Amino acid sequence: MEATAAETGLAQRPVVLYPSPGMGHLVSMIELGKLLGARGLPVTIVVVEPPFNTGATAPFLAGVSAANPSISFHRLPKVERLPLVSTKHQEALTFEVIRVSNPHLREFLAAATPAVLVVDFFCSIALDVAEELRVPAYFFFTSGAEVLAFFLHLPALHERATASFQDMGEEPVQVPGIPPFPATHAILPVMERDDAAYDGFVKGCADLCRSQGVLVNTFRLLEQRAVETVAAGHCTPPGLPTPPIYCIGPLIKSEEVLGKGGEECLAWLDAQPRASVVLLCFGSIGRFSAEQIREVAAGLEASRQRFLWVVRAPPSDDPAKKFEKPPEPDLDALLPEGFLARTKDRGLVVKSWAPQRDVLAHASVGGFVTHCGWNSVLEAIMAGVPMVAWPLYAEQRLNRVFLEKEMQLAVAVAGYDSDKGLVPAEEVAAKVRWIMDSEGGRMLRERTLAAMRQAKDALREGGESEATLAGLVDDWKRT
Numbered sequence: 001m002e003a004t005a006a007e008t009g010l011a012q013r014p015v016v017l018y019p020s021p022g023m024g025h026l027v028s029m030i031e032l033g034k035l036l037g038a039r040g041l042p043v044t045i046v047v048v049e050p051p052f053n054t055g056a057t058a059p060f061l062a063g064v065s066a067a068n069p070s071i072s073f074h075r076l077p078k079v080e081r082l083p084l085v086s087t088k089h090q091e092a093l094t095f096e097v098i099r100v101s102n103p104h105l106r107e108f109l110a111a112a113t114p115a116v117l118v119v120d121f122f123c124s125i126a127l128d129v130a131e132e133l134r135v136p137a138y139f140f141f142t143s144g145a146e147v148l149a150f151f152l153h154l155p156a157l158h159e160r161a162t163a164s165f166q167d168m169g170e171e172p173v174q175v176p177g178i179p180p181f182p183a184t185h186a187i188l189p190v191m192e193r194d195d196a197a198y199d200g201f202v203k204g205c206a207d208l209c210r211s212q213g214v215l216v217n218t219f220r221l222l223e224q225r226a227v228e229t230v231a232a233g234h235c236t237p238p239g240l241p242t243p244p245i246y247c248i249g250p251l252i253k254s255e256e257v258l259g260k261g262g263e264e265c266l267a268w269l270d271a272q273p274r275a276s277v278v279l280l281c282f283g284s285i286g287r288f289s290a291e292q293i294r295e296v297a298a299g300l301e302a303s304r305q306r307f308l309w310v311v312r313a314p315p316s317d318d319p320a321k322k323f324e325k326p327p328e329p330d331l332d333a334l335l336p337e338g339f340l341a342r343t344k345d346r347g348l349v350v351k352s353w354a355p356q357r358d359v360l361a362h363a364s365v366g367g368f369v370t371h372c373g374w375n376s377v378l379e380a381i382m383a384g385v386p387m388v389a390w391p392l393y394a395e396q397r398l399n400r401v402f403l404e405k406e407m408q409l410a411v412a413v414a415g416y417d418s419d420k421g422l423v424p425a426e427e428v429a430a431k432v433r434w435i436m437d438s439e440g441g442r443m444l445r446e447r448t449l450a451a452m453r454q455a456k457d458a459l460r461e462g463g464e465s466e467a468t469l470a471g472l473v474d475d476w477k478r479t
């Protein structure tokens with residue numbers, strides 16, 4: 001008979017989850033917390049407050065914490081200011097926030113005496129604390145197994161190459177278990193060796209091998225080749241151990257904090273025909289230039305399709321404001337004159353944020369133009385909605401390669417005009433029409449629906465992901 005948490009002492013000793021502060025990293029870690037809580041484990045989520053925009057708002061966290069009283073949230077002292085870091089990438093700042101928070105984490109863990117610590121990729125420095133306090137530490141990988149294959153292999157790629165990915169141009173990067181991809185498609189923050197983000201990634205990737213295991217927010221059948229190659233140790237650098245891999249997903253947001261704007265979106269969708277609307281939404285921090293916003297508008301208008309479009313204010317020209325929360329967009333100034341009036345019968349433009357998971361799950365939505373953040377990908381799969389891949393930052397260009405070439409669940413936006421620095425309206429119109437109203441788009445929808453069924457199978461009681469998590473929890477209860 002299975003030991004209960006109380007019998008093993010786990011009732012007193014929490015499982016501590018340590019997400020990095022970005023919205024895209026918090027949502028799935030919180031879902032993991034709920035699943036562990038439902039299996040009788042006491043769960044504490046440690047929250048870090050950085051001095052830059054992460055898309056995760058205080059109302060979001062307050063809503064989650066109110067809806068899940070069984071999970072306790074422990075806030076580390078807010079990081080007010082960071083040492084100067086030489087970087088173009090927010091990821092380098094995230095590593096820094098976690099580094100300066102490590103003494104506070106140590107203090108908390110020493111008092112909480114957790115049974116298990118589960119950390120986000122960006123929090124790998126917490127493994128030092130876990131080792132010192134003898135707490136078994138696992139990773140929760142918030143992207144997919146194909147990206148994990150690349151991450152595990154990065155230290156080996158780093159040893160072999162002397163040039164930055166940026167300077168390797170279109171040279172294909174070979175990683176076991178995933179399709180070759182041009183060096184320019186490697187993840188944005190590791191493009192340049194002299195950026196602080198690069199060092200953080202190479203170290204974090206090697207740290208994956210110091211853990212007791214890596215829980216991955218995917219399901220095996222979605223990324224079978226990568227999962228098997230990673231598990232067989234073919235991606236791990238020579239001399240390092242391969243951590244056990246646990247595919248426990250897809251874990252997507254189980255509740256939305258709607259607000260007034262959210263209710264407006266869903267009410268508008270209620271009035272649209274089935275599978276007729278394309279959603280355009282670009283993650284928790286994705287932003288386009290004013291010129292690109294005008295091209296998207298012109299493309300949507302030319303496509304003649306129904307649309308729901310989340311528009312954010314363009315990035316500021318002031319580098320000091322690069323990582324700040326954007327103001328509300330001024331739609332009259334940003335959109336072409338008369339656009340809103342001309343498209344009012346078939347389009348809804350929403351400022352800054354929509355309840356994406358609920359929108360995707362709505363029967364009126366039939367296509368999704370996405371930045372390829374992994375939560376967005378999984379939310380689309382769980383809703384059976386085919387994707388147009390338009391990556392912007394982080395590991396999204398890799399996700400586009402995998403979605404298009406390996407999983408075959410998306411069509412990629414092409415035709416980037418490097419002189420003008422944008423994707424022209426004609427390409428936006430062509431891809432929107434293709435996904436919503438072509439034989440190819442219909443086939444993609446069928447494939448996505450098949451993936452949705454596999455995902456739901458993996459999650460049901462006794463399904464592969466559910467059983468994997470159950471087995472892991474049993475192991476934890478026995479330790």
Ligand SMILES: O=c1ccn([C@@H]2O[C@H](COP(=O)(O)OP(=O)(O)O[C@H]3O[C@H](CO)[C@@H](O)[C@H](O)[C@H]3O)[C@@H](O)[C@H]2O)c(=O)[nH]1
Binds near residue numbers: 284
């Ligand atoms: O208007 C919006 C915008 C976003 N979301 C939600 O916010 C989350 C966004 O997550 P994701 O799609 O993963 O994008 P990012 O916020 O950009 O996530 C970061 O973290 C992910 C997981 O590691 C990575 O895959 C991404 O590339 C990285 O940028 C999802 O749950 C969305 O439903 C909304 O609800 N409404």
